Amino acid sequence: MTAPTECAHAERREGLCVVCGDCLHEVILNGACFLCGTTDLDPIALSPKKPAPLISPDQLSRKKR
DSSP: OOOGOOOOOOOOOOETTTOOOOOOOOOETTETTTOOOOOOHHHHHSOOOEEEEOGGGOOOOOOOO
16 A cells, blocks of 8 residues: 555545555554554554643642532
């Protein structure tokens, strides 16, 4: 398979190119692509979530009822 940026074909089914088999790696599960099975992916780099910034202890307060 080629890297996702190298595929110029427009038609895809479930993230896979119908012509060359290129995968967009949209669904990463346990460090592997769910669609094509590629395991040499960095799940942290591909994750859309970024860690939340830490809140300092002096800014924390209990909610008053």
